[in-house]
Amino acid sequence: MYEELRKLLEGIAFIPFFIEMSSGRRVLVRSRDHIIFQQKGYVIVQEDNGLFDALPMLHIACLSRTEPTP
Secondary structure (H helix, E strand, O other), X not given: OHHHHHHHHHOOOXXXXXXXXXXXXEEEEOOHHHEEEOOOOEEEEEOOOOOEEEEEXXXXXXXXXXXXXX
């Protein structure tokens, strides 16, 4: 998952994406400035209101660039 995150962040033109957790929860990464991560441990995503989500790397199920369809 680390490599997939790195590729999404290193693209020339950043495209916002979602991190989906094993619980089904989805967290939007709006820009490169909204995420901090290391190869192990946690991914930290900042929301627009200044709060942070600490997401355990082991519980990230997938990454997607689209909204879920109903």
